[in-house]
Each structure stands twice: as structure tokens, then as C-alpha cells.
Amino acid sequence: MIRPAAPEDGAAIWAILEPVIRAGETYALDRHMSRDAALAYWLGSDRASFVAEADGQVLGTWYLRANQAGGGAHVANCGYATHEGARRRGIARALAEHSFAEARAGGFRAMQFNFVVHSYAPAVQLWHALGFETIGRVPEAFAHPKQGLVDALLLYRRL
Amino acid sequence: MIRPAAPEDGAAIWAILEPVIRAGETYALDRHMSRDAALAYWLGSDRASFVAEADGQVLGTWYLRANQAGGGAHVANCGYATHEGARRRGIARALAEHSFAEARAGGFRAMQFNFVVHSYAPAVQLWHALGFETIGRVPEAFAHPKQGLVDALLLYRRL
Numbered sequence: 001m002i003r004p005a006a007p008e009d010g011a012a013i014w015a016i017l018e019p020v021i022r023a024g025e026t027y028a029l030d031r032h033m034s035r036d037a038a039l040a041y042w043l044g045s046d047r048a049s050f051v052a053e054a055d056g057q058v059l060g061t062w063y064l065r066a067n068q069a070g071g072g073a074h075v076a077n078c079g080y081a082t083h084e085g086a087r088r089r090g091i092a093r094a095l096a097e098h099s100f101a102e103a104r105a106g107g108f109r110a111m112q113f114n115f116v117v118h119s120y121a122p123a124v125q126l127w128h129a130l131g132f133e134t135i136g137r138v139p140e141a142f143a144h145p146k147q148g149l150v151d152a153l154l155l156y157r158r159l
Numbered sequence: 160m161i162r163p164a165a166p167e168d169g170a171a172i173w174a175i176l177e178p179v180i181r182a183g184e185t186y187a188l189d190r191h192m193s194r195d196a197a198l199a200y201w202l203g204s205d206r207a208s209f210v211a212e213a214d215g216q217v218l219g220t221w222y223l224r225a226n227q228a229g230g231g232a233h234v235a236n237c238g239y240a241t242h243e244g245a246r247r248r249g250i251a252r253a254l255a256e257h258s259f260a261e262a263r264a265g266g267f268r269a270m271q272f273n274f275v276v277h278s279y280a281p282a283v284q285l286w287h288a289l290g291f292e293t294i295g296r297v298p299e300a301f302a303h304p305k306q307g308l309v310d311a312l313l314l315y316r317r318l
Binding site (some may be wrong): 027028029030032033039068069070071072073074075109110112114115117135136137138139140141142143144145152154156 | 183186187188189190192227228229230231232233234268269271273274276295296297298299300301302303304311313314315
């Protein structure tokens with residue numbers, strides 16, 4: 001069940017985001033970001049945020065926003081995260097499918113990811129399987145804590 | 160003379176930005192953005208902002224920020240604008256050269272523009288002349304008020 005995030009979901013969302021942010025391997029966010037800063041980002045007023053629940057537990061979360069303002073506001077941008085104890089259960093895919101429907105319903109014509117770390121193979125594979133095309137590649141865009149400088153991909157999908 | 164922007168430069172910066180924003184042909188910003196919102200954006204605490212003066216008049220302005228946080232913070236991003244009465248005088252080029260030096264001095268290793276409207280030929284030509292490469296192209300990314308949906312380019316340059 002995927003539903004809009006409520007303020008009371010803060011603890012559950014942080015339980016998902018904290019290890020992702022602290023690892024610093026997939027998102028271009030400050031690894032030392034505070035809980036408050038992370039939740040302010042993920043639940044910001046410029047976006048709609050959602051959580052995925054199973055058996056009363058929040059196992060995933062995602063947000064939808066316009067990737068640009070003004071003349072660029074018809075292209076959506078999203079972020080997704082799944083609980084580290086709930087990987088390989090198809091949650092990311094479920095969040096993605098939900099996000100396509102929500103973005104379409106919100107009038108967006110396409111979806112763009114600006115910064116998919118190229119070395120994060122599961123994400124790259126999932127996005128390609130879900131119909132995203134690579135439309136750009138930024139050389140050495142991301143300082144991976146274990147792999148050093150790696151490229152970032154721009155992915156795009158019509159809705 | 161290019162120097163850091165001061166709060167007193169607000170009126171001069173708005174005189175430059177207002178026609179650019181209202182035209183809505185080059186920046187993905189809300190065409191109806193208020194003066195306060197535009198200045199809050201251009202002079203935001205996440206960036207360093209500059210103005211170019213000649214004969215005591217502010218004829219151009221630009222800002223420098225990290226294009227991403229965390230592992231992406233070594234790549235710079237900038238925005239530039241010149242006064243509509245001072246075009247074709249090399250001001251944009253001077254701002255650009257200044258921005259490369261400032262970004263290098265700030266420790267950035269590369270510069271990336273995320274959203275260069277493809278139909279805005281003078282900008283595309285200038286960036287290519289200054290060593291930027293096109294590393295991505297987003298189809299129909301920008302709703303141009305006269306030309307309809309046009310592509311946006313991602314440009315990149317090592318520093």
C-alpha cells in the first residue's frame with residue numbers, strides 16, 4: 001500500500017534514509033546531513049512525498065516534484081529509497097510504477113533523473129528495465145567513498 | 160569590474176533579471192516570479208553572487224554554486240544574465256571567464272549547466288566557444304512561449 005507521507009512518518013522515513021545518506025554511495029547528499037535536514041529535504045513543500053507500507057511497516061518512500069520551474073515544469077523528477085532490510089522484494093519497482101501513475105495524474109509529460117550514479121548497477125538496471133533512456137552522462141560527477149570518481153547518468157522516460 | 164554582489168545591488172540585479180524572467184525564453188523560472196523571489200533565488204545563501212560594473216552601472220550578474228551536494232559537490236553550476244541594453248559587448252563572455260577563475264579558486268574541478276535552452280543560439284554558441292561540451296540533451300524539456308517545446312542541453316567543461 002502506497003500512500004501520501006504524513007508528518008508522523010518522519011521516524012520511519014528517517015530509518016530508511018539514514019543508512020542511505022550515511023553510506024554516501026548513491027545520493028548526492030551530504031553524508032553528515034542531520035535528521036531534520038534530511039526530512040526537510042525529503043518532505044519539502046516543493047514536492048509530494050509518499051510511503052509504501054506492508055504489514056504496518058514503512059518499507060519504502062519516494063517523492064515527486066517538477067524537475068525545473070517555469071517552462072520546464074512539465075517534466076517530473078523523483079527520488080526513491082527502500083528500507084535496507086527490505087531489498088530484493090520489488091519495492092523499488094512498486095514505488096516506480098506508482099510514481100509514473102502519480103506523475104501522469106499530475107499532468108507531467110515525462111520524468112527525468114538528473115544524477116543516477118553509474119556504478120549503482122541495481123538502480124541503472126531497474127530504470128532501464130522500466131523504460132528509461134540514458135540521455136546524458138556526466139564524467140566523474142560523483143565522489144564515491146569506495147570507488148572514487150564515477151560518472152552520473154541522466155535518465156529520461158516519457159509518461 | 161566584477162565584484163561580489165551586495166544587498167544594495169538588488170535594484171540593479173532586478174533590472175537585469177526582470178526582463179529575462181518575464182520573457183521566459185531562456186531560464187526555467189516562473190515568468191511571474193516576484194522581485195523578492197527572484198532576488199532570493201539569485202542571491203541565495205547556497206551560492207556566491209557577483210555583478211559586473213562599467214562606468215558605475217551594473218551591466219551583468221552571475222552566481223556560482225555546487226551543482227550537487229555531497230559526493231557531487233566538486234562540480235560547479237552557474238547562472239548568468241546581462242542587461243538587455245548592454246548585449247553584444249562581450250559582457251557574458253567576461254562573466255564566464257570570471258566564473259571559471261572563481262570556480263577554480265573555490266576548488267571546483269568542472270562546471271556543468273543543467274538546462275541550456277537549445278533554441279537560445281547565442282548562449283549555445285558562446286558556451287561551445289568557451290570549451291563546453293554537450294554531454295546530454297533532454298527532449299522537449301522547455302516550453303518556449305513562442306517556439307513551443309524545445310530541447311535543453313547539458314553542457315560540461317573541466318576547469
